[in-house]
Amino acid sequence: MDLQDRSAGRQAYMDDSLGPANTLWRDALRRLLRHRLAMFGAVVLTLVAIMGVFGTAIAPYDPNGMDFANRFASPSFAHWMGTDDFGRDIFSRIIVGARVSLLSGVVAVSVATAVGTSLGLIAGYSTRLTDEVIMRAMDVLYAFPAILLAIAVLAALGKGIENAMIAIGVVYIPIFARIARAAVLGIRNEEFIIAARALGAGNIRILATHVLPNVLSPIIVEITLSLAFAILAEAALSFFGLGTQPPDPSWGRMLSEGRDFFRQSGWMGVFPGLAIFFTVMGFNFLGDGLRDALDPKLRR
């Protein structure tokens, strides 16, 4: 067999091996596109992402620009969502605040996914003792109210949005560890893993190239749903004054700053909350849709 033949054979093998996988993901995408709530979530999230990326460029006013002649202006054509106690335009602040929300969600969930998935893969694939040690530690973290744990982590790291992202990430590590471990346990004795080991593949190689691709779907679903919770948690911590610091706008912080003025200017309490609500709902709908699309067996 000459070199060309061999490369053609290899190509055929790759095409063959990519075929079914491709169809699997294509089927999932088709199911996702037909899922109405998921598509609604995707549209909402696209809008929020545009707000987050272009922020100040598309905001009608300077988000931190004060206008004392226009304090507590109710919603109007000039100020769609009214103004706050410093005369700042609430709509502009909500647009710019989208960046903080999305960024903190993404960073927190990235921390949780990277650390949690690695720990879960290791726990599921290694000896019983390592598994027990890792998973009991995860149980301990999981058994404690998330927001209180985040507050305690922030006590050590200090206030501020970067630290809040890490704190939220730490809190969600056990969820990813559990999912990854459960998925590994489901496939660790499958023939293709045993075959890879028989061919001399090392543990890290097996984990990265054979196990990880097979546990991706539950992790993708969990990432989407965790983004919803992370954004809620960031908003709560900023509401407590532990996340974003003034004068930067963040949705949670806007709610806490407006607290003293809700009686006369209720809109200060309504719009930032709606922004959080729609973004979180977007991720929840998309996550549900992804779950239905990636694992039709689970669908009810």
Add this chain to the structure above:
Amino acid sequence: MNYQYIAQRLLLAVIVILGVTFVVFMIMQIVPGDPARVVLGPYASDESVQGLRERLGLNRPFIEQYISWLGNAIRGDFGQSLLNGQDVAPQLISRMGPSFELAMVSLLFGLAIAFPVGMISALKPGSAIDVVATLFSQIGVSVPSFWMGILLIIFLSLHLNLFPPSGYTPIWENVSDWFHHIFLPAFTAGFVSASIQTRFIRSAMLDVLNANYVQTARAKGLAERAVVLNHALRNALINIVTIIGLQITALFSGVVIVEVVFSWPGLGRLALNAVEERDYPLLQGTVFVVAVMVTMVNLFVDLLYFLLDPRIEYA
């Protein structure tokens, strides 16, 4: 009764409490700044800071400090607050009751909403009620509880004057006043957990309603009411209790947030104050008490299994 299972759960509860307090104790060790300096202020001399460190035991190795703190905590001594010098224990005791009451009433409110809604939507899948219930559970999980609290305060307290926006009356002083004060915070925390529970109760009931023994009961000619109440519900309860157990920790998280919104004099607000003032004997004490509370409620839920399903044998 399976004593081995109970012993196992008790052991796990102890491990969780030790683990959480250890983690928080470790976190407090990396707090920037010296606790002794926090107490004495920036102008204190190095000698007096050293003296206080010695007195507070901060110069001892970490493990020694943890063990001595734990030993004292078990005896009910949580040390003194760094800021006002008062004992931490009485502050914790006075906050435990309100937090526990709020958590339990929230749980009841949540179940009072989720149980009927989840049951009806499972009994009539595809009906208008089912669609509304599904939508409620999907939308409910997205509502930030602190925002919902704020909206309720704006409309029901400030505009309609139906409920007080904050405050607390002990139940033994005046029950109706207590209920008046606890209603909004408990409804807020309960609503969010109800939206999650509705989904699980619905799917637990659906699973059971399609099981063979339920079909058999129907085939025997039993009335639908008897099938649902005696055959389906009893079995679905096991799954439902599992979900409630898993929800307890999340519920306490919700309670912490709601306490801040409604100025409820509970442990959540105390923890937040402790962080703001960098008063960590107070924070450590609060974390310990919350860990014990959450673990005990979880343990209680675990043991409920025995009453619900005598078949369960735990290894």
